Amino acid sequence: MKGKNYFVHESSYIDSPVEIGEGTKIWHFSHVLPNTKIGKNCIVGQNCMIGPDVKIGDGCKIQNNVSVYKGVELEDFVFCGPSCVFTNVLTPRAFVERKHEFKKTLVKTGATIGANATVVCGNTIGKYAMIGAGAVVTSDVEDYALYVGVPAKRVGWVCKCGVVLIHKEEIKGNAKTSGNGLMITCPNCGSVYIFEKNLFYPLEEKI
Template identity: 60%
Template sequence: MIYTQHPSAIVDDGAQIGEGSRIWHFVHVCAGARIGKGVSLGQNVFVGNKVVIGDGCKIQNNVSVYDNVTLEDGVFCGPSMVFTNVYNPRALIERKSEYRTTLIRKGATLGANCTIVCGTTVGEYAFVGAGAVVNKDIPSFALMVGVPARQIGWMSRFGERLSLPLQGSGMAVCEHTQERYELKDGICSLSH
């Protein structure tokens, strides 16, 4: 076995799991799931059939990654955060044909107990604070908090708040990595 699996975990035949991944207590990975290298699935995690999880992701305890969710490389999912895949669920109405796709881009952080409403994209290295409810797309490097989530700043790849205005233009340097970031026309990016 190229990955580590706790005896209480269930990995259905057909699931693809990358080298060096760790699957902890009471996890269930469905047959169609594709999980990259070096992924950690904490206690009581569920991974659906139509799920893609990139390399190096960390999914903390009590997270369900439902069908139509894609996590790119290096995504952090905090404890008990929530994904959805149906926008207007009803117990008595079948809506599996209405699943909306959710995309979490490379390096994003989803804080503990936050909720990502289906059909949204969270940009690269965005940072969603604990308990926030994301109901619209989030730009790369954005720092989001609240219900519904609103942007209060920008974050570096290192996970450090940047001294940039919310709108307009500006330059900032991450104190730990010395990487330079540029804000131009409301879009934050690494400066080369």
């Protein structure tokens, strides 16, 4: 699409009205439905559908074969792996109209959803959380948490950079006690976290 500050492949369809941010790229055979807002510098892969009435933040990457339905919101820098699935109705029937029952799904800043994972509607995925490939999310996910399995369960905690720092309650990397908890330094990026009372959060958030 010429004359725009974003790129849309000629095989894709963009309905109206739609907002698309500067630097965003939408690749082959995708469809953006009305009243959808896509932020800056996003990448939308092949065969994706977004909308209607969907909001996507800046810097998101939506890989091939992903549909982001009404009721789903992605904050900034969310990664949606290939063929991951969002839903918006808990008990769908082909012969029952349930558009008035859509449940909101929120994926917070920096979260990753692995390939072929399913996020059941009505749940929130915390910032910088990581959902493993093939997982089925049926509950809220804490910030920085690592969830895997069917149904998905928390099995650890991850750094903002994506490195697993705690797995099955075993400390990995450089850890030392800090009050009643543990101070954990990421061996990759040097970020420091506190793990105490089954909570995991960056050191700068400790009061």
